[in-house]
Amino acid sequence: MDLQRFTSFKEKIVSNVSKVIVGKDKEIELIIVSFLSGGHVLLEDIPGMGKTMMIKAFSKTLNLPFKRIQFTPDLLPSDITGINFYNQKTGDFQFREGPLFSNIVLTDEINRATPRTQSSLLEAMEEKQITADGVTRKLNKPFMVLATQNPVESFGTFPLPEAQLDRFFMRIKLGYPTKEEEKLIIKKNIGNPLDNIEPAIDFGELNYLLSSVSEVSIHDDVMDYLVNIVDATRNKDNIVLGVSPRGAIALFKACQAYAAINGRDYIIPEDIKAMAPYVLNHRIIARGTNGIEDSIELIKGIIETVEVPLENM
Template identity: 65%
Template structure:
């Protein structure tokens, strides 16, 4: 396992995307980890903090096709997947691909679409394929959905059901920039102009190597048991109505492996599990006596504080 490839992979992406997104190196790293693991991200934040620019800059950095879909109440599943239409010239039906046939999908304001349209994403997100009129078609690889939603606004929205939330690998929030960071944004060139000049900085061989080999990161029995202690704590906590599913524990393990690799290690340490748990688990819990909006990162942090961290030399 060549760890230099992983280190270079992360450094190139972060240094390139930060030309557009100022002061959010940790967020760029999280997107990189999810991409390596083949996972999808729910960006839950207020408008205007750079979610769309983040996705565009990331897509250009890795040299992959990008499509933006504005979710609205009148959006139909066929608007995403594509349709079969009758071609009068050939006198036959032909399939016209929808925007899901791309590598990176920005599902903007996903909770504004109806549940039927939201559900049309499930097969694509879980199996990287879509079915139209009984015919199944594979989507482009790699395939990643980055969906956005405003956690404050609720009028005219359809909350994502638990089954669809569980399809997302991480839920993250960008937050406001620091004062000095926002000043630098004000003084620099327009982001759109900077984005036009942003180059692709990855070699195809490096990309293929990273996607294929991150699962080679080793984990001791103590670290695996630590992960399971956290997962079981979510299922036994009296304040939690619904704990983490096995899909969630697998996602946490994969995210920790990818984090270790891009930090130059071929083995897991407890900090990999603890750091990734905040983003991989926060949307998979349902708290008792409160709406889903109260499932905040602090709840996961409090939970992590109750689980004993192994101190063996890993």
């Protein structure tokens, strides 16, 4: 396992995307971790924070096919999966691929589509395939969905059910920039900043990284620490629904990728502390929480109550 290739990959992506998105290196790293883990990201923030711009810059940096789907109440499942149509020239039905047949898919304002259309994403996100008219078709590899939603406006929206939220690997928020960062943002947006983005990595390199990230190991004591954090979410009084086993697997995969891009082939407790708030915040239902910030703080509070194994070594 060549760790230098992982650290170099992170540096290239962060440097390239930062030409467009200012002051969000941490959030870019989280998207990199999700991509290497084969996961999907839900970007939840108010309009105008750069969510779409970040996703476009990320896909352009990777030089992968990119499609954008604007979710609206009248969007049908076949609009995103594809449809069989009758070709008069051939006298037969042919399948026209929908926008899900891409590598990076932006689903903009995902909570504006009806539950029927939202649920059509479940198979694609979980199994990397779609079924249309009884025929199952594999999606491209790698495949990543980056969805956005506005947490403030509720008129004409359909909140994502827990089953679909759990399909997302991470839920993150960009947040407001500082005054200095905002000055840079204004300067960079004179013209089209995406014109400054050039591909930074080739497909062969991506294949190596995606196939090698699973080689990162974890000590039994550190695995116990991870499991104890997940278990603590199921035994806290104000949490109605704790983290599922799928969430525990996602946290482990995130820690593998995070360790790799930081030059290690093994997971340490700090990796778990860094990843848990973003991997677990949308996988719990708690009383008294309002939005992503409260959920992240709740997870951080739980982490502080769990004993770190290396302290006793």
